[in-house]
Amino acid sequence: MISIEARLARMALRGDQEAFAEIVGLYQEKLYHMAYRMLSNRQEAEDVVQDTFLRVYNNLDRYDETMKFSTWIYRIATNLCIDRLRKRKPSYSLDAESSDHEGLDGYSMIPSDDRTPESETLLSETQRIIHQAMDTLPAKYKSVMVLRYLQELSLQEIGDVLGMPVTTVKTRVHRGREFLRKKLERVL
Amino acid sequence: MECKVAILWMHEYLDDDLPRDDVIQLKEHLLSCPECRMRFEQLKRTEAFAQAAITERITIPVAASAGRSAVSSASLTNRIMQKLPQQRRKQGWMRFVRNHPAVTVAAVFVFVMMTSFLAMWGQSSELIVSGSDLQHVVIDGDTVIVPAGVQVNGDLTVENGRADIRGEVQGNLTVIDGSLQLASTAKIVGENREINQALDWLWFKVTKTVSGLAY
Numbered sequence: 001m002i003s004i005e006a007r008l009a010r011m012a013l014r015g016d017q018e019a020f021a022e023i024v025g026l027y028q029e030k031l032y033h034m035a036y037r038m039l040s041n042r043q044e045a046e047d048v049v050q051d052t053f054l055r056v057y058n059n060l061d062r063y064d065e066t067m068k069f070s071t072w073i074y075r076i077a078t079n080l081c082i083d084r085l086r087k088r089k090p091s092y093s094l095d096a097e098s099s100d101h102e103g104l105d106g107y108s109m110i111p112s113d114d115r116t117p118e119s120e121t122l123l124s125e126t127q128r129i130i131h132q133a134m135d136t137l138p139a140k141y142k143s144v145m146v147l148r149y150l151q152e153l154s155l156q157e158i159g160d161v162l163g164m165p166v167t168t169v170k171t172r173v174h175r176g177r178e179f180l181r182k183k184l185e186r187v188l
Numbered sequence: 189m190e191c192k193v194a195i196l197w198m199h200e201y202l203d204d205d206l207p208r209d210d211v212i213q214l215k216e217h218l219l220s221c222p223e224c225r226m227r228f229e230q231l232k233r234t235e236a237f238a239q240a241a242i243t244e245r246i247t248i249p250v251a252a253s254a255g256r257s258a259v260s261s262a263s264l265t266n267r268i269m270q271k272l273p274q275q276r277r278k279q280g281w282m283r284f285v286r287n288h289p290a291v292t293v294a295a296v297f298v299f300v301m302m303t304s305f306l307a308m309w310g311q312s313s314e315l316i317v318s319g320s321d322l323q324h325v326v327i328d329g330d331t332v333i334v335p336a337g338v339q340v341n342g343d344l345t346v347e348n349g350r351a352d353i354r355g356e357v358q359g360n361l362t363v364i365d366g367s368l369q370l371a372s373t374a375k376i377v378g379e380n381r382e383i384n385q386a387l388d389w390l391w392f393k394v395t396k397t398v399s400g401l402a403y
């Protein structure tokens with residue numbers, strides 16, 4: 001019994017473009033969210049999503065069906081995000097919040113009914129600090145957190161995606177959490 | 189309990205990985221240690237904030253910057269599909285051919301031979317005479333006669349019939365699923381073969397095809 005994705009991958013490998021479009025449909029949103037949370041930039045997130053699918057497409061014949069397809073595709077996407085974060089100038093992450101955190105997603109943590117001008121100001125200040133903290137979170141912690149919260153992967157699955165033992169994943173979760181706690185101290 | 193252990197257990201607790209008995213011990217420590225209590229509160233909020241920040245709903249790729257209108261995820265799919273390399277569309281099998289040339293050639297050859305073999309085998313109940321010079325050959329019912337004094341210039345092949353040779357065949361004489369009668373006046377310059385088994389016949393077809401290909 002093989003997964004739907006593995007079956008689609010086989011079909012795509014035989015040249016079935018529709019099958020590959022199905023794979024894209026299944027994963028593009030998850031990958032976009034993940035890339036956006038990693039990079040805090042919409043254009044870069046979209047680029048990563050495109051690059052990920054391109055790599056998947058070009059390497060379909062190397063997909064190992066004993067591995068979950070999601071593990072494989074998250075691995076590719078996570079590595080692309082980490083590469084981009086590494087290539088950034090150190091100052092970039094400090095400025096990043098100003099470039100991309102305004103807009104629709106800035107206020108979505110509270111239901112719209114509760115929004116008053118005051119609460120929005122207050123909330124956006126807190127959120128600005130949170131986003132800033134998230135942006136300064138080192139890639140190795142961030143990737144673990146994004147996979148955990150956004151993709152809701154188990155620690156074991158995160159280990160599979162990142163190719164590291166669960167104990168390392170745990171250590172990173174703990175250190176990432178402490179990193180954020182220190183950054184957020186004044187709003188906690 | 190040491191505060192150092194307590195902090196480690198707080199993280200385990202937030203990971204959902206702290207055994208029930210240890211949870212009770214951790215709670216006992218928290219009740220007696222204000223510093224750890226505050227640390228625990230901070231970590232819980234950090235966890236909540238981080239989770240909220242990461243899972244905040246965002247739309248794909250929404251109108252964020254000027255010049256880009258809201259685009260649906262369907263058009264992202266289209267953009268991705270258009271970026272794919274064009275060469276491998278319907279050519280999945282070409283990859284196999286590239287990777288396994290010998291196997292592929294052999295498989296294709298066997299396939300072609302088997303299909304043509306089966307097709308020919310199935311319909312070959314009628315008399316078939318072939319050769320390059322048949323104008324003096326006499327066909328009488330299922331008997332192919334090369335009359336005395338007649339010279340066939342080239343090969344002669346008779347399938348599903350009797351060959352009655354009284355004259356000369358300058359090339360090879362092949363009789364398939366039939367019988368051969370050679371008169372004392374008969375002369376076969378080339379090879380004289382009788383083929384009655386399917387495998388022999390297949391082999392005959394194969395070698396004929398291969399030598400045909402070689403020309």
Ligand SMILES: [Zn+2]
Binds near residue numbers: 191221
């Ligand atoms: Zn303590």
